[in-house]
Amino acid sequence: MATLSEAQTSDPLVAVVSGGASGIGAAAAAALTARGVRVAALDLTPDEVAAPAVGIACDVSDDASVRGAVAEAVERFGRIDIVVNNAGIAAQGTVADNDDEEWRRVLDVNVVGMVRLARAALPYLRRSPAAAIVNTCSVFAAMGVPRRVLYSASKGAVHSLTLAMATDHVREGIRVNAVAPGAVDTPWIQRVLARTADPRAERDALNDRHPLGRLARPEEVGEAIAYLAVDASGTTGTVLAVDGGIHDLRL
Structure with missing residues (x-):
């Protein structure tokens, strides 16, 4: 496997980032760009990419769309070195609240969508x-959170997918x-809070659940993604928590 320093002596690296128009994806794109990486941001709303x-344009639930987006990125940049599998959707409710179609929809985007792009x-x-491939998982994959059974199950699959892919491709230098x-304080979280009876109280409660005392910022997660993609050349098979200590710390 070539080292990163060897790679940097040639042309700039190229990354494709799914869900790259907003939130964590946009932050990852910015962090990668700051490291000299050229970025193709794949999104349902490509005009909103900064x-x-x-x-x-890319819909990760459609294999033809994914393959077309990858081909377009290669046509534009000539190569792909990094995949950031970030596109995903949320779901709320207990195991009794989501029907089969919703289970299929969320798993198709959050899990199979990553498979399609990789x-x-x-x-x-x-x-x-x-x-390098970096998948956006969630600390919810490894902890019980009320009314998040479908979302947590999808991210648990992403955790396992990451380790299995790391094993399969390590000898190929990937x-x-x-x-x-x-x-994370993304537009999605802001919309969820806005729909509550007391958004300020709900935000305060959400902040208090994190030992650090606040939600993570998208830029912090984006920096972690860029670190794993570019800087951590000796690291594979790792799931890096950026969670304000919510998983392991008990105050």
């Missing part, structure tokens, strides 16, 4: 001197890791 990342990019990653955020 420059210098390049927006490319699979489409794999031939190009195998040619890279510094290949590192596979994941980040596991707690609650």
